[in-house]
Amino acid sequence: MKGKCYIQGMAAISPQHTFEGDLLSQPMAVTQGNMLSCVEPDYRAFIAPNSLRRMTRVLKMGLAASLKCLQESGVAVPGAIVTGTGKGSLQDTERFIKEIRDFEERALNPTPFIQSTYNAVNGLIALQQKCTQYNNTFVHRGFSFEHALLDSMLLLSEGKPDVLAGAFDEITTEHFFIKSRIGHWKQETIASDTLYEHVSPGTISGEGAAFFLLTPTATAQSYAQLGGLQMLYKPSPEKLHTALGQFLAQHGVQPEDIDLVLSGANADSNHLHYYDVLNSYALNTQLPFKHLCGDYETAGAFALWLGAAILKQQQVPAQWFPMLKEQPRKLQHILIYNHFFGEQHSFMLLHKVS
Amino acid sequence: MAERVFITGVGMITAIGDDVAGNLRSLRAQQSGLDYTRQLTTIYKDVLPVAEVKHTTQELSEMAGVAGKEGYTRTALLGLIAMQEALRHAGITDMQDEPAGFINASTVGGMCDTENVYFDIADPAKTGDFIRFIDTLDCADCTQRIADTVGIEGQIATISTACSSSANALMYGARLIKAGVARRVICGGTEALTRFTLNGFNSLKNIDKRPCMPFDQDRNGLNLGEGAAYLVLESESLVKERNATILAALDGYANTNEAFHPTAPSPEGDGAYAAMKSAMEMGGCVPADIQYVNVHGTATLSNDVAEGMALQRLFGEQTPKFSSTKPFTGHTLAAAGGIEAIYSVLAIQHQLIFPNLHFKDKMEELYITPETSLLEDYPVRHVLSNSFGFGGNNASLLISKYEG
Numbered sequence: 001m002k003g004k005c006y007i008q009g010m011a012a013i014s015p016q017h018t019f020e021g022d023l024l025s026q027p028m029a030v031t032q033g034n035m036l037s038c039v040e041p042d043y044r045a046f047i048a049p050n051s052l053r054r055m056t057r058v059l060k061m062g063l064a065a066s067l068k069c070l071q072e073s074g075v076a077v078p079g080a081i082v083t084g085t086g087k088g089s090l091q092d093t094e095r096f097i098k099e100i101r102d103f104e105e106r107a108l109n110p111t112p113f114i115q116s117t118y119n120a121v122n123g124l125i126a127l128q129q130k131c132t133q134y135n136n137t138f139v140h141r142g143f144s145f146e147h148a149l150l151d152s153m154l155l156l157s158e159g160k161p162d163v164l165a166g167a168f169d170e171i172t173t174e175h176f177f178i179k180s181r182i183g184h185w186k187q188e189t190i191a192s193d194t195l196y197e198h199v200s201p202g203t204i205s206g207e208g209a210a211f212f213l214l215t216p217t218a219t220a221q222s223y224a225q226l227g228g229l230q231m232l233y234k235p236s237p238e239k240l241h242t243a244l245g246q247f248l249a250q251h252g253v254q255p256e257d258i259d260l261v262l263s264g265a266n267a268d269s270n271h272l273h274y275y276d277v278l279n280s281y282a283l284n285t286q287l288p289f290k291h292l293c294g295d296y297e298t299a300g301a302f303a304l305w306l307g308a309a310i311l312k313q314q315q316v317p318a319q320w321f322p323m324l325k326e327q328p329r330k331l332q333h334i335l336i337y338n339h340f341f342g343e344q345h346s347f348m349l350l351h352k353v354s
Numbered sequence: 355m356a357e358r359v360f361i362t363g364v365g366m367i368t369a370i371g372d373d374v375a376g377n378l379r380s381l382r383a384q385q386s387g388l389d390y391t392r393q394l395t396t397i398y399k400d401v402l403p404v405a406e407v408k409h410t411t412q413e414l415s416e417m418a419g420v421a422g423k424e425g426y427t428r429t430a431l432l433g434l435i436a437m438q439e440a441l442r443h444a445g446i447t448d449m450q451d452e453p454a455g456f457i458n459a460s461t462v463g464g465m466c467d468t469e470n471v472y473f474d475i476a477d478p479a480k481t482g483d484f485i486r487f488i489d490t491l492d493c494a495d496c497t498q499r500i501a502d503t504v505g506i507e508g509q510i511a512t513i514s515t516a517c518s519s520s521a522n523a524l525m526y527g528a529r530l531i532k533a534g535v536a537r538r539v540i541c542g543g544t545e546a547l548t549r550f551t552l553n554g555f556n557s558l559k560n561i562d563k564r565p566c567m568p569f570d571q572d573r574n575g576l577n578l579g580e581g582a583a584y585l586v587l588e589s590e591s592l593v594k595e596r597n598a599t600i601l602a603a604l605d606g607y608a609n610t611n612e613a614f615h616p617t618a619p620s621p622e623g624d625g626a627y628a629a630m631k632s633a634m635e636m637g638g639c640v641p642a643d644i645q646y647v648n649v650h651g652t653a654t655l656s657n658d659v660a661e662g663m664a665l666q667r668l669f670g671e672q673t674p675k676f677s678s679t680k681p682f683t684g685h686t687l688a689a690a691g692g693i694e695a696i697y698s699v700l701a702i703q704h705q706l707i708f709p710n711l712h713f714k715d716k717m718e719e720l721y722i723t724p725e726t727s728l729l730e731d732y733p734v735r736h737v738l739s740n741s742f743g744f745g746g747n748n749a750s751l752l753i754s755k756y757e758g
Binding site for chain 2: 081086087088096097100101104105106108109110113114116117118119120122123124126127129130131132133134135136137138139140141143147150151154157158174177178179181182231233234343
């Protein structure tokens with residue numbers, strides 16, 4: 001694939017105070033309990049009251065994050081809208097299933113059905129911004145956001161001037177319980193800032209929405225360059241090891257050039273061993289990020305937001321990373337490695353914009 | 355210059371056939387697959403016609419060669435049967451020869467099975483076998499089941515843009531090949547009937563109690579269907595290397611958005627017009643080059659007006675033969691784009707135009723009417739295949755005869 005990809009603007013709603021103010025100066029929000037929920041903004045600044053009333057939570061989160069991202073980028077109508085979501089609007093899906101039962105399939109309100117459609121957020125963004133261009137939604141667990149990024153990179157190389165790429169996922173108490181039945185979450189209840197002290201089966205759950213305006217050229221405003229992206233489906237540890245070496249080499253960086261690794265390590269003893277691949281390459285400073293956002297299908301989007309913010313500010317927000325001993329000597333290249341319950345693995349390589 | 359993308363294998367299962375040959379037979383016999391459901395538990399069992407695959411889920415698991423293995427939903431089984439045929443048809447016996455990507459499409463994943471056990475799953479007081487369906491709640495489960503069963507290890511993704519999902523899967527696969535990310539990508543979609551979608555479309559008053567009548571003045575909505583379809587896409591260089599048979603070329607495609615309404619198209623069919631026009635132009639075609647349009651033609655009040663207006667705007671008085679094959683297969687949602695792409699390939703291979711069943715009277719808003727007869731020996735070189743969905747999503751594919 002030819003061409004480059006820069007992050008020109010971005011916005012994130014997450015369990016941290018990421019939406020407003022100086023991105024990296026906010027204190028760390030700590031959750032007591034294994035289900036992290038987003039710090040939600042006042043949506044009225046972005047969405048008209050009559051629309052707001054009808055919309056469920058993840059629709060609001062997705063739409064507000066996308067609009068803030070466009071606003072910040074100074075772009076009203078992007079060249080394409082591509083998103084990823086593992087679960088779409090869970091609240092609407094749950095509601096429609098229940099209403100089918102409760103009303104015995106009669107006189108149903110279609111709104112939850114319409115809003116449960118995975119591309120509902122994309123449609124809303126297009127509608128609100130009158131964007132008649134390419135529009136696509138990926139729904140593949142830990143590859144949902146990553147394929148949205150790959151699609152966006154293809155679009156830029158095909159000549160689109162800019163692409164709005166993003167991800168959104170929510171957790172509900174009902175779904176948290178359902179996934180607890182197949183061992184997704186820790187049995188012991190912990191505080192999010194002590195996650196890494198509790199290596200045991202399962203992790204903590206999270207949610208979030210993050211959007212990025214991607215362009216083929218850099219400006220003084222750019223956050224970072226997305227230099228590389230690779231997905232690996234159910235790799236063996238050996239294949240993962242080889243793939244990481246090849247990924248770095250292919251993008252012209254040595255392991256020692258990586259100034260910071262953002263790792264998806266989540267203290268889940270069932271799948272933690274994959275992260276050993278990072279140690280085998282003697283990579284510099286490694287920081288895990290899931291104590292900040294919890295785990296969910298599109299947590300990679302939070303990691304990308306975090307990495308890009310760090311590169312632009314040339315500083316790691318120390319208050320979010322108590323495990324950080326000292327600031328990296330320089331911040332030129334950041335590697336993100338994440339996987340979703342051992343199945344979908346991804347590498348992302350970010351460069352500082354010079 | 356980017357490589358051309360060729361279709362080298364097709365596989366499918368629908369209400370009118372368990373494989374591609376069976377589908378072609380029913381199309382030629384003008385045999386609709388619409389009937390009442392035998393699989394779904396719903397109060398609309400004897401009220402709303404559906405195009406159901408005529409096998410129990412158990413029978414499907416036997417056909418797919420996974421009988422006795424746990425956790426395959428009806429969605430996954432339909433997909434697996436279509437995938438196995440597509441691979442056989444393309445002459446792919448060893449998946450290790452060439453890394454294959456798999457871009458699947460799904461609207462509600464394993465809902466067909468999970469909706470029956472959902473309240474047990476969500477109830478802490480209940481335990482039992484149903485726990486194994488928790489993983490099938492999402493759209494990726496069917497994709498991974500299919501990939502793991504046949505041994506796909508390359509790029510793997512699931513797309514969900516409602517009724518245009520598998521057209522977008524084909525488009526993404528073609529673009530991955532053109533960008534050099536992969537040389538072989540298998541694309542399409544799978545969809546099983548569910549109470550969830552039946553009630554969803556019914557709550558929107560979009561379902562006709564009669565067999566659907568696309569482009570008819572008296573039409574009153576769609577009928578749902580189920581099925582799966584996959585097309586093997588390969589780069590020109592790979593096709594030459596392995597001397598594969600080319601069925602057709604995927605020379606053009608477009609995805610546009612209407613930005614008009616969450617579930618309804620614009621009355622002038624702006625999105626449909628833009629998608630068809632862009633797909634045609636990408637393949638270097640002018641309107642006179644198109645012999646057949648396999649329309650989205652759901653028979654809802656709004657779709658057929660919008661799509662018909664778009665056809666008239668693009669082709670005018672010289673509108674080529676067009677028909678909706680949904681009276682045969684029902685609207686199979688995420689599988690529709692794949693199924694109709696294969697019908698487009700069949701139209702080219704066998705020089706056929708398929709009839710638009712159940713049409714009687716011209717719509718008052720339009721001056722064009724669909725083809726109602728089966729036309730044999732009709733010179734078909736270029737076909738447009740349309741898929742439009744919720745969220746204003748419009749996709750059009752240009753499928754062309756390979757002439758060297």
